[in-house]
Amino acid sequence: GNSVTQMxxxxxxxxxxxxxxxxxxxxxxYPSLFWYVQYPGEGLQLLLKATKxxxxxxxxxxxxxxxxxxxxxxxxxxxxxxxxxxxxFCALSLGSNFGNEKLTFGTGTRLTIxx
Amino acid sequence: xxxxxxxxxxxxxxxxxSMTLQCAQDMNHEYMSWYRQDPGMGLxxxxxxxxxxxxxxxxxxxxxxxxRSTTEDFPLRLLSAAPSQTSVYFCAxxxxxxxxxxxxxxxxxxxxxxx
Numbered sequence: 423g424n425s426v427t428q429m430x431x432x433x434x435x436x437x438x439x440x441x442x443x444x445x446x447x448x449x450x451x452y453p454s455l456f457w458y459v460q461y462p463g464e465g466l467q468l469l470l471k472a473t474k475x476x477x478x479x480x481x482x483x484x485x486x487x488x489x490x491x492x493x494x495x496x497x498x499x500x501x502x503x504x505x506x507x508x509x510x511f512c513a514l515s516l517g518s519n520f521g522n523e524k525l526t527f528g529t530g531t532r533l534t535i536x537x
Numbered sequence: 538x539x540x541x542x543x544x545x546x547x548x549x550x551x552x553x554x555s556m557t558l559q560c561a562q563d564m565n566h567e568y569m570s571w572y573r574q575d576p577g578m579g580l581x582x583x584x585x586x587x588x589x590x591x592x593x594x595x596x597x598x599x600x601x602x603x604x605r606s607t608t609e610d611f612p613l614r615l616l617s618a619a620p621s622q623t624s625v626y627f628c629a630x631x632x633x634x635x636x637x638x639x640x641x642x643x644x645x646x647x648x649x650x651x652x
Binding site for chain 2: 426458463464465466467468471511524525527528530531
């Protein structure tokens with residue numbers, strides 16, 4: 423079946439540190455890959471996505487590259503801020519004839535940034 | 538636009554009680570879904586709908602019913618609440634296009650406790 427494995431947290435970094443959150447996947451087809459972010463007390467919001475191999479998704483200083491050869495989609499940011507403190511979820515979707523559906527999520531990684 | 542709204546925000550039930558979690562979206566999205574979020578398990582899909590009158594089961598459908606009589610609304614019914622259903626429930630929607638992979642928009646969540 424399809425699955426997503428994420429780096430276990432929690433992760434605590436100092437402001438301006440470099441961030442990497444690892445994500446690898448197993449899928450029976452050619453998935454699209456996503457990173458969602460959940461700020462305290464809120465629902466999830468899409469951070470970035472990539473729909474095919476070698477695509478790079480980017481948003482708000484975060485980046486992730488779809489690596490088919492290593493089945494990975496690691497999230498990176500060069501200089502984190504306190505406002506980046508949140509839970510980050512890696513997810514995949516194989517889509518269907520109906521389009522977008524059935525996101526498979528990782529377990530989430532809680533990130534805390536210390537001033 | 539209000540986006541995806543969910544009510545109530547918090548609910549406490551006794552074992553055996555029934556209730557309905559409400560979800561509505563005003564973006565004319567075809568696709569809607571319900572997830573539950575449990576510690577260490579990420580989000581798991583309960584039920585989803587690709588349009589009015591069409592629903593299907595996700596990964597963990599037992600103990601839950603859904604219906605989709607309108608494009609806007611997608612209520613989740615707990616038939617006889619059990620402590621194992623204590624969780625945070627998220628509703629999500631997206632524009633569904635054949636072959637497309639659009640962004641899913643999440644509601645703020647309902648925190649349910651079953652005693």
